Amino acid sequence: MSAAADAMSWQDDAARDLVRNAGDRFALFTRGEGSHLWDGGDKRYLDFLGGIAVTSLGHAHPVFVDAVSRQAATLVHVSNFFATPPQLALAAQLKRLAGTGESGRVYFGNSGAEANEAAFKLARLHGGQDRPRILAMRNAFHGRTMGTLALTGKDYMQAPFLPMVPGVEFIDSTVDALEAALDDRVAALFVEPIKGEAGVVDLPEGYLAAARELTARHGALLIVDEIQTGAGRTGDWFAFQRDGITPDAITVAKGIGGGFPIGALITFGGASELFSPGTHGSTFGGNALATAVASAVLGEIEQAGLVENAALRGEQLRAAITAIDSPLVVGCRGRGLLIGIALSRPVAGAVVAAAQQHGLIINAANDETIRIAPALTIGDVEIDEFLTLFTQTLRTVEDALLLDQPASTTPTEVPA
Numbered sequence: 001m002s003a004a005a006d007a008m009s010w011q012d013d014a015a016r017d018l019v020r021n022a023g024d025r026f027a028l029f030t031r032g033e034g035s036h037l038w039d040g041g042d043k044r045y046l047d048f049l050g051g052i053a054v055t056s057l058g059h060a061h062p063v064f065v066d067a068v069s070r071q072a073a074t075l076v077h078v079s080n081f082f083a084t085p086p087q088l089a090l091a092a093q094l095k096r097l098a099g100t101g102e103s104g105r106v107y108f109g110n111s112g113a114e115a116n117e118a119a120f121k122l123a124r125l126h127g128g129q130d131r132p133r134i135l136a137m138r139n140a141f142h143g144r145t146m147g148t149l150a151l152t153g154k155d156y157m158q159a160p161f162l163p164m165v166p167g168v169e170f171i172d173s174t175v176d177a178l179e180a181a182l183d184d185r186v187a188a189l190f191v192e193p194i195k196g197e198a199g200v201v202d203l204p205e206g207y208l209a210a211a212r213e214l215t216a217r218h219g220a221l222l223i224v225d226e227i228q229t230g231a232g233r234t235g236d237w238f239a240f241q242r243d244g245i246t247p248d249a250i251t252v253a254k255g256i257g258g259g260f261p262i263g264a265l266i267t268f269g270g271a272s273e274l275f276s277p278g279t280h281g282s283t284f285g286g287n288a289l290a291t292a293v294a295s296a297v298l299g300e301i302e303q304a305g306l307v308e309n310a311a312l313r314g315e316q317l318r319a320a321i322t323a324i325d326s327p328l329v330v331g332c333r334g335r336g337l338l339i340g341i342a343l344s345r346p347v348a349g350a351v352v353a354a355a356q357q358h359g360l361i362i363n364a365a366n367d368e369t370i371r372i373a374p375a376l377t378i379g380d381v382e383i384d385e386f387l388t389l390f391t392q393t394l395r396t397v398e399d400a401l402l403l404d405q406p407a408s409t410t411p412t413e414v415p416a
């Protein structure tokens with residue numbers, strides 16, 4: 001079959017067989033290595049999305065491959081009636097990296113949403129009858145299950161699924177808004193330290209420190225969603241650590257498994273004593289295979305100095321992107337290797353499509369923001385390749401928009 005006919009057939013299969021919860025798939029990928037992907041026609045792409053901040057070590061990293069195959073050949077699953085060595089090792093490792101001290105505890109699930117569901121139940125256990133209120137931020141993202149959707153302050157996402165789980169109130173991401181909303185009937189505040197899905201939007205400087213003080217004063221838990229920002233991505237193991245605070249709980253997923261599905265709730269201090277036998281659980285959660293792989297991924301991030309690399313390469317990329325001479329690029333947001341490239345016009349979809357034609361995978365976090373979240377392993381070679389492809393991409397979109405023409409002749413249509 002010709003490459004073109006083959007290309008048609010996978011799109012037909014996808015359109016016929018997959019639930020229509022997402023738009024058309026952009027490509028059919030068949031293999032990956034390091035920061036590169038290949039599609040069915042064997043075209044090579046530079047992957048600067050990392051499966052949305054997931055493939056921390058890139059694709060087919062030997063440490064990942066070795067951990068999967070060794071553990072698969074040893075022991076995969078026994079249920080949570082039993083413990084396994086990889087599970088205990090990962091719990092201890094996460095406590096150490098998060099800095100919980102002795103009193104920390106870890107609950108394992110299989111995704112970010114499951115980690116946040118556990119955090120939601122933690123908030124209810126803390127709140128009981130006296131504290132029915134839970135605060136979360138407008139425009140933050142916490143997941144797609146009914147509980148985590150209730151925490152996600154985006155009307156258009158909630159609208160088709162009303163009524164929501166009750167008790168959640170949304171506030172602006174300012175200290176003033178938090179101060180006004182907090183009282184002694186609040187069980188918890190959920191914070192996304194950099195709003196990834198909203199377009200890589202940073203919190204105001206000092207917000208987390210103020211949130212820690214205010215929530216403590218009112219006896220509310222501070223729960224930090226580190227699902228996108230954790231595992232070294234921002235240049236710290238976890239984004240909250242840059243602010244020098246101690247939260248009551250954090251949630252992690254995405255990057256900790258390097259592509260293997262796993263999520264976790266990590267509790268600090270008194271919050272560690274809220275769950276009791278029978279209050280929560282997951283059949284798959286924390287199985288030996290998932291935890292062995294995550295343990296190996298985190299071990300490699302630590303040993304290879306990839307947290308420092310994320311900080312360094314993030315700075316390097318930010319400086320280079322800001323220096324690109326294009327009327328489309330107006331600046332960068334985010335930290336480390338979670339970067340939002342702000343565009344001067346709402347053409348992010350067109351930029352993503354043009355990038356793919358040039359062999360570059362990036363993402364439109366919203367109409368005016370390109371999100372990049374490459375593997376933490378990237379170096380000069382990948383950065384140079386990115387800059388070349390991204391500059392070509394911008395030229396293509398500028399040409400399509402006739403950006404060098406007088407404004408009056410600029411068409412409103414953008415390429416698909």
Ligand SMILES: *Cc1c(COP(=O)(O)O)cnc(C)c1O
Nearest residue numbers: 111112113141142143225227228
């Ligand atoms: C991706 C994400 C989630 C949801 O994780 P899933 O694994 O998709 O369920 C929750 N919170 C944040 C901040 C995320 O980026």
